[in-house]
Amino acid sequence: xxxxxxxxxxxxxxxxxxxxxxxxxxxxxxxxxxxxxxxxxxxxxxxxxxxxxxxxxxxxxxxxxxxxxxxxxxxxxxxxxxxxxxxxxxxxxxxxxxxxxxxxxxxxxxxxxxxxxxxxxxxxxxxxxxxxxxxxxxxxxxxxxxxxxxxxxxxxxxxxxxxxxxxxxxxxxxxxxxxxxxxxxxxxxxxxxxxxxxxxxxxxxxxxxxxxxxxxxxxxxxxxxxxxxxxxxxxxxxxxxxxxxxxxxxxxxxxxxxxxxxxxxxxxxxxxxxxxxxxxxxxxxxxxxxxxxxxxxxxxxxxxxxxxxxxxxxxxxxxxxxxxxxxxxxxxxx
Amino acid sequence: xxxxxxxxxxxxxxxxxxxxxxxxxxxxxxxxxxxxxxxxxxxxxxxxxxxxxxxxxxxxxxxxxxxxxxxxxxxxxxxxxxxxxxxxxxxxxxxxxxxxxxxxxxxxxxxxxxxxxxxxxxxxxxxxxxxxxxxxxxxxxxxxxxxxxxxxxxxxxxxxxxxxxxxxxxxxxxxxxxxxxxxxxxxxxxxxxxxxxxxxxxxxxxxxxxxxxxxxxxxxxxxxxxxxxxxxxxxxxxxxxxxxxxxxxxxxxxxxxxxxxxxxxxxxxxxxxxxxxxxxxxxxxxxxxxxxxxxxxxxxxxxxxxxxxxxxxxxxxxxxxxxxxxxxxxxxxx
Numbered sequence: 001x002x003x004x005x006x007x008x009x010x011x012x013x014x015x016x017x018x019x020x021x022x023x024x025x026x027x028x029x030x031x032x033x034x035x036x037x038x039x040x041x042x043x044x045x046x047x048x049x050x051x052x053x054x055x056x057x058x059x060x061x062x063x064x065x066x067x068x069x070x071x072x073x074x075x076x077x078x079x080x081x082x083x084x085x086x087x088x089x090x091x092x093x094x095x096x097x098x099x100x101x102x103x104x105x106x107x108x109x110x111x112x113x114x115x116x117x118x119x120x121x122x123x124x125x126x127x128x129x130x131x132x133x134x135x136x137x138x139x140x141x142x143x144x145x146x147x148x149x150x151x152x153x154x155x156x157x158x159x160x161x162x163x164x165x166x167x168x169x170x171x172x173x174x175x176x177x178x179x180x181x182x183x184x185x186x187x188x189x190x191x192x193x194x195x196x197x198x199x200x201x202x203x204x205x206x207x208x209x210x211x212x213x214x215x216x217x218x219x220x221x222x223x224x225x226x227x228x229x230x231x232x233x234x235x236x237x238x239x240x241x242x243x244x245x246x247x248x249x250x251x252x253x254x255x256x257x258x259x260x261x262x263x264x265x266x267x268x269x270x271x272x273x274x275x276x277x278x279x280x281x282x283x284x285x286x287x288x289x290x291x292x293x294x295x296x297x298x299x300x301x302x303x304x305x306x307x308x309x310x311x312x313x314x315x316x317x318x319x320x321x322x323x324x325x326x327x328x329x330x331x332x333x334x
Numbered sequence: 335x336x337x338x339x340x341x342x343x344x345x346x347x348x349x350x351x352x353x354x355x356x357x358x359x360x361x362x363x364x365x366x367x368x369x370x371x372x373x374x375x376x377x378x379x380x381x382x383x384x385x386x387x388x389x390x391x392x393x394x395x396x397x398x399x400x401x402x403x404x405x406x407x408x409x410x411x412x413x414x415x416x417x418x419x420x421x422x423x424x425x426x427x428x429x430x431x432x433x434x435x436x437x438x439x440x441x442x443x444x445x446x447x448x449x450x451x452x453x454x455x456x457x458x459x460x461x462x463x464x465x466x467x468x469x470x471x472x473x474x475x476x477x478x479x480x481x482x483x484x485x486x487x488x489x490x491x492x493x494x495x496x497x498x499x500x501x502x503x504x505x506x507x508x509x510x511x512x513x514x515x516x517x518x519x520x521x522x523x524x525x526x527x528x529x530x531x532x533x534x535x536x537x538x539x540x541x542x543x544x545x546x547x548x549x550x551x552x553x554x555x556x557x558x559x560x561x562x563x564x565x566x567x568x569x570x571x572x573x574x575x576x577x578x579x580x581x582x583x584x585x586x587x588x589x590x591x592x593x594x595x596x597x598x599x600x601x602x603x604x605x606x607x608x609x610x611x612x613x614x615x616x617x618x619x620x621x622x623x624x625x626x627x628x629x630x631x632x633x634x635x636x637x638x639x640x641x642x643x644x645x646x647x648x649x650x651x652x653x654x655x656x657x658x659x660x661x662x663x664x665x666x667x668x
Binding site: 075077084085135147149151156157158159160161162163164165166168169170171172173181182183184239240242243244246247248249250251276277278279280282283284296297299 | 409411418419469481483485490491492493494495496497498499500502503504505506507515516517518573574576577578580581582583584585610611612613614616617618630631633
């Protein structure tokens with residue numbers, strides 16, 4: 001590892017971010033280009049492959065390229081690498097992402113859902129490193145709600161790569177908001193930035209501001225309708241976390257993404273509801289919510305430490321992980 | 335293993351079942367005694383230890399006792415082995431089950447939640463063996479709803495032994511029935527035998543029969559109110575399975591326990607709702623629900639193959655498992 005480097009791609013709906021990584025928490029180089037969805041899939045893949053090629057030719061001394069990792073919006077069918085109706089990539093249903101990139105760069109890639117890649121980075125270089133935790137569950141509150149599960153230091157893909165879709169845990173059984181996944185009442189409809197804006201509209205009508213950031217500012221300034229929005233966020237997170245905590249009993253659940261700026265607004269309700277509704281949480285709740293060290297046999301819910309770079313850093317880590325579930329993804333040494 | 339045997343205890347609220355096990359799906363010997371809860375905790379532990387001692391003195395040729403496993407009602411704090419407010423063992427809160435049994439028999443035991451032990455047996459000798467699956471999630475519809483998670487052939491304890499408490503996934507957000515766990519709206523309140531009886535009472539009033547079995551008979555004979563009860567069971571299972579499938583993406587979820595006799599009554603609603611609400615299920619649903627062989631990359635939900643013996647067989651398997659998470663549980667060779 002010390003003598004190698006890897007390349008990662010964070011394939012976002014707005015930007016492509018491509019980075020090279022030498023083994024520390026910091027990236028060696030980063031390229032950011034807009035995701036030209038309007039110009040078609042081939043254009044996007046070409047931009048991506050050109051940036052990978054550019055970084056692969058960099059002179060990093062004795063380091064050799066150990067592999068290329070790609071974090072993609074889901075749902076992604078693995079190990080094949082085929083996109084299945086991705087809500088944030090309209091027109092990409094059935095696209096063989098693995099084949100397209102591998103043809104473009106002439107080598108195999110390690111492919112993973114973006115939220116899984118972000119969770120891996122958070123475990124290796126964020127809260128997982130700070131607190132020495134090998135297993136964690138990450139929720140990313142962004143345009144949607146991403147989820148990644150790291151068990152014993154490894155991504156839990158599930159059998160078809162769709163593990164960690166906790167954003168679609170049902171938190172409202174009846175009359176729930178319609179979700180892009182085709183279901184109703186999913187966590188994503190109550191805890192994403194998109195959901196914050198929708199709920200603000202439902203509560204405030206024409207008084208609702210134009211971004212989830214502004215809803216957070218209003219609530220932070222004491223606006224009772226804004227506060228109501230974040231109570232709903234906290235409540236929804238508690239229902240979903242009850243399922244995750246009671247099922248998995250992990251030491252750490254970490255919440256990241258832009259909507260986390262409102263942590264102080266939604267987390268009091270979240271913790272109160274978790275106490276009331278998850279007995280595993282009640283039995284293992286720590287005395288100090290933001291500790292210096294994690295006590296053993298407790299359940300912590302903490303803000304993620306890595307910011308917007310988590311997905312890219314995780315993509316760089318992907319080809320350096322131990323492989324066992326997905327035989328197509330062999331570690332490549334050029 | 336071939337030259338050893340193990341002893342298992344299925345610690346039930348009604349009966350203690352103690353068995354010896356030589357490595358096949360069948361037990362060597364079984365002892366069943368009533369669980370004398372009314373005579374106090376010491377009496378129950380004494381009965382249990384006497385039966386273990388009796389089996390440990392049996393002559394099984396060259397076989398030596400490799401270890402003793404105990405499956406206990408939860409919640410159970412591991413690795414310590416302390417019961418935490420177990421709803422089916424009133425008066426046992428805080429009881430150090432590990433210490434009591436280990437003192438009584440003079441050797442260490444491998445302790446586990448009963449539902450986890452049952453899931454292990456189902457993976458090794460039930461549906462997991464039939465279909466060659468290493469990872470599965472089992473729900474047991476009995477007095478409560480038990481849940482056990484086997485990942486890559488090993489019990490997923492979680493960090494304090496409370497992994498696999500999926501019976502307490504919230505399936506009704508608001509106005510849900512109060513649960514023994516202290517929460518409301520848990521799966522257990524809509525899919526256990528106890529819940530079937532309660533829901534029958536709510537729907538039929540004084541016409542409700544006296545057992546969940548009779549409710550199933552009524553529904554099976556076409557009684558619309560009985561059918562309504564099992565629609566609620568199927569609906570609740572679908573909400574909980576959506577959380578489990580979207581998070582874990584396992585190849586197999588298996589449902590056991592007495593209330594499974596009504597499989598044909600609740601499973602059509604369950605599958606229909608899963609299609610509507612879990613997109614991971616929808617993308618991976620098999621063409622044939624009861625297949626001869628499992629197709630790869632599909633999600634199957636099957637009735638458990640092992641019956642009432644699953645918990646005891648699993649308890650026997652416990653001391654024979656690879657240990658890594660719980661250092662107190664070393665494999666003992668006498």
